[in-house]
Amino acid sequence: MNPTNQALGFDTKITLLAAGLIFLLALVLGIWKYRQIVAAEDHRAHPYVDIAHRAALLYSFATLLIAVFVELSAWPAWVNLTAAMVVVFFFVGAILSYISHGARRDTTNQFENPDRGTKVAMALLIAGEIGGFGVILAGFIVGQLV
Numbered sequence: 001m002n003p004t005n006q007a008l009g010f011d012t013k014i015t016l017l018a019a020g021l022i023f024l025l026a027l028v029l030g031i032w033k034y035r036q037i038v039a040a041e042d043h044r045a046h047p048y049v050d051i052a053h054r055a056a057l058l059y060s061f062a063t064l065l066i067a068v069f070v071e072l073s074a075w076p077a078w079v080n081l082t083a084a085m086v087v088v089f090f091f092v093g094a095i096l097s098y099i100s101h102g103a104r105r106d107t108t109n110q111f112e113n114p115d116r117g118t119k120v121a122m123a124l125l126i127a128g129e130i131g132g133f134g135v136i137l138a139g140f141i142v143g144q145l146v
Contacts, residue, residue, distance in 0.1 A: 011081035012071040018088045019063035025095065026056030032102075047108045052098035059091040066136060073139030080139060086132035090125045 008016075033053045036045035044050075066087060070080045101107055110118065 009071060009077050009080075011077040011084065012067050014081055015063060015067035015070050015084045015088070018085070019060050019067060022056055022063055022088075022091065022095070023060035026053060026060055029053040029056050029099070046102050046105055048098045048102035048105075048110075050102075052095055052102050055098055056095050059095065063088055063091065066133065069133075069136045069140045072144050073136055074143030075135070075139035080136060083132040083135035086128045087136075090128045090132075093121075094125065 029049070029052050033045040033049050036049055037043050045053075063084075066084050070084050073080050075083075097110070101110055
């Protein structure tokens with residue numbers, strides 16, 4: 001067994017795995033974006049294909065950053081893992097939403113005519129991402145600065 005595997009907590013390993021899987025998704029979405037760019041008369045992918053690709057890239061690195069805070073947090077692994085996976089859940093949910101709009105080509109702005117479900121989803125996303133990371137950040141502060 002690689003000794004570095006034992007140095008990381010299970011919560012960190014799972015969060016790193018999530019970062020890697022989101023990055024892999026970003027690479028696959030890049031192929032979809034490229035194919036649309038090549039095939040389109042104006043050499044542009046559908047806006048939501050482009051957004052899905054870029055969001056997946058950014059969220060993969062954001063998840064990597066979260067993994068660092070998870071590793072340095074004073075909270076128990078189950079608290080860190082739960083908080084991190086809440087954030088990752090909303091990251092992946094957003095990417096899947098963008099993929100859906102890109103595949104259906106149904107809009108170029110999902111907020112142009114939002115329904116109640118969109119507003120509720122956005123409120124939950126805001127609470128989940130900020131709340132989840134806030135828990136991990138607080139654990140970092142307690143573990144490293146206090």
